[in-house]
Amino acid sequence: MSDSTEKREGEGLLGKQTSRRDFLKYAGGGLAGALAMITLGCATTVRTREGRELRVWATPAGALVHDPNRCVGCKRCEVACTVRNDGKASAHISRVKVSRNLNFGVKGVSSAYAKADGQLGNFRIVAETCRQCEKPACGNACPTGAIHADRKTGARVVDARKCVGCGACQTACPWHIATLDRETMISTKCTTCDGDPVCAKACPTGALKLYPIAEAEKLLWGADVVSGATA
Amino acid sequence: MAQIFGYSGKILRVDLTTGKISTDETLKYKDFIGGEGMSMKIMWDEVDPGTKAYDAENKIIFGTGPLCGTGVPCSGRTNITSLLPTSPFNGVSSSHMGGYFATELKYAGWDMIVVEGKAANPVWLRIEDEKVTIEDARWMWGKGIFDTQAMVASFMGKEAQAAAIGQAGENMVNLSVIRTGASHSAGGHGGVMGSKKLKAIGVRGTGSVKIAGDRKDWMELDKFMMSIIGANNQMVVPTTPQPWAEFSDKSSRWTARKGLFWGAANPPVETGECNPKDMQSVGLRTQKAIFDLGPGAEKYTVRMGGCSHCPIRCHSQLKVPQLEKYGMDPYVANTCVGWSGPRGVMFNGIKDFDGHGEDSNIVGNAIGTTLADDYGVWCNYAQIGRDLKYCWDKGVFKRVLPADEYASIPWEKLVKGDATFLIDFYDRVAFKKGEFSHIGDGSAAIALRWGLGDDYWNDKNGKLWTRGGYPVHHSNEAGAQVGALISCFSNRDAQNHSHMNFIGSKLPIKIQKEIAGEIFGSPDALDPPNDYKPMNTFKARFAAWALKRSILHNSLTVCNWMWPMSVSHDKERGYRGDTGLEAKFFSLATGIKMTEKELDEAAARCFTLFRAITVRQMGDADLRAGHDHMNKWITKADKDKEGKEIPQFTPGTIQMTEEDMALAQTMLYREFGWDEKTGAPTRASLEMYGLAGVAEDLARRKLLPS
Ligand code: SF4
């Protein structure tokens, strides 16, 4: 109930960020350095035995999941996200994406719109959230290394000082979650709000929740995954 | 340009005659707040008296305000102001729609759109941030509103929001709407868009609204608001007893309880206890489908919908598979009169038809709403059904319709409650087929055309408030003289809920009277239901406040179906709300410090300007006689079973008296500083509101009261 539950959930997640998963399997050099970086919660580039360059990412604590069955399309989450993180109200740069699927669903307008997802169809509202991917396409595409794993939460976050506004992350993310703010020319993407997501707190139906990453992955990587970018 | 907060700072101007698109500055109108207030200023400055609703010289203004887009709870509404075709003198009037159009417009960088002129061929307006174009609408023309929105999005992308007219608007049916999204209509101005050959406006905004205040303060204020907000219409008492609640009231819209579901969700979603401390259940409080359509609607409810940034969700979104039998899609949504207006056409009620059994009423409602929403026919706040009934009962159709047309109408379906009558009805109205279709001209027009006289206007069941041709809307039944006064000023149904969101809260009358005392100076501002007392100055203060808050909300733009927050559900606060919240949000959003009193004064300025426009349009300063005069059924005493008159101001009757209402109007005029005899703004009052130029203009036309 209320804000406090969300907070407890968020805080509880913070302990789970240290798993290194596949890291040792791939890492062929710079091991000590890479390990040091990951312990600090950043990302680093290592070279595989085959000579491939690979960025290694700390595991995020959690990711946000949206429930299309409960969502009422109020967009309070979007505006809470941008007020907290940008000091202004917007839909486009919100890191949780409701508006773009609101009327016609993820797939967009079709001649069968009246029966497809969306407010002009079957009313179903499918918001897209950042999956905090294990191997984030956004971060791997960033030419300046501006996207890194947050030290505290492991969330893939943008360092505004390093971001050059090229939009590579936006293009690379299979769901186009990372979004360039045209007013600042800096990329925005979900930070999980330090593990205490304001979008979930603003949601009047409990349709948004931050789940521990293992659970979130199970919920987010369903049968309809559109890309193998992180596989 | 200096950074602007709250406002986007720009007004889009489109001349459809010349194709010229230009930009104006919002803040030059800032004394008029936004939305409706600013629109009144533009209508005063730019539309000459004598202009008719369908003339190219008429303007139609889509307005948002400084709180729209900021995320303030319930701030997604669009105000539309223009001359109103149903008004006998085409008076200026506002219609409003919810949905997601207004916030998208703000994010595209525009506070308002002012459309003037008339296109030679059908067009639609395409707004993608600062890029604005007038597009060919020949393939959209003739389509319903659902398909039109899909076509707009197919050009602009799925993110676009659209406001559009249907066939009714195209055909300049007076009773037509402008609609957006699944179910959000602005009634009355569809024909104005049609007259300009403007089929739709599509908008896509990738920008933002800047907030002047500290983001933490903003989030705190939002949290506070969320802690006092109630259910739909700010009803703060649950329908059934709940562990957290001291009171319950069967007629409340806070319907949530354990065991009540959105039954057609997959899996069904339980509304549950909805303890107000649980912020993640605010959107579940109002299961509106069962309130609007009865308990049988629970199983058809997919979810609740509503507007941008509103946690309350008053629109029921249903899946009614039976609609497919009539070639309609099974998904249908609406709220309140969006259901009951079309249903009201079936004046004998909807009986068992086509084997729908006990769900016939729901299926019938769904058919009516689907038709009205796609063709874009307006019900004139359910008046179209009452007009139909009057004309049927009095044999008007037999008298005025050609015999073959009369014979072609499936009256038997109407009489026996078969809702498929609606299919025939809306087809005639939307496409202006035959004499019968003039029922869509509106009440004032049919009174003239079909020779309906005093008996029509004064019919108690007809509920027509003035000869302006509009009906009651929370009038004398809502707060006695307060509601009655509120209904006298617009050129359409009052659409004012400032008073309802207080007196309809379902709190015990004792608590309501205490709160009324705190806001208006005496508990006597509010009478108990069905136990009315004669007029007093506190009621006048209440009515004036309600009128000011309504135009304030339509200017900010926040929803006057939830705001103001006069009460709350919170026992620890003594069920008090906070009537200063608008000013707090306004100041934080815009960085322009305004107190509650200052904002109310700005609203009074806007309302007085609206009044001045009415004087100028009518060409007569005596608004008391020519405009505000109520139909006689309101002031006629009820009779008891024995035929004896029940005197007014005795328990059990809600009838008013002429003398008392005359006094009420005098007191109300006084609240605004207008002339007490005629109800017209005086030079002194106009100057007090900073409207000296308006006073000059009216003086030149000899329209200032002596
Ligand atoms: S690739 Fe997309 S979903 Fe994955 S972490 Fe980056 S922004 Fe989030």
Ligand code: SF4
């Ligand atoms: S968790 Fe925070 S950053 Fe992520 S979408 Fe929600 S509000 Fe935005």
Ligand code: SF4
């Ligand atoms: S706040 Fe919740 S209900 Fe509203 S749009 Fe976001 S996820 Fe949906």
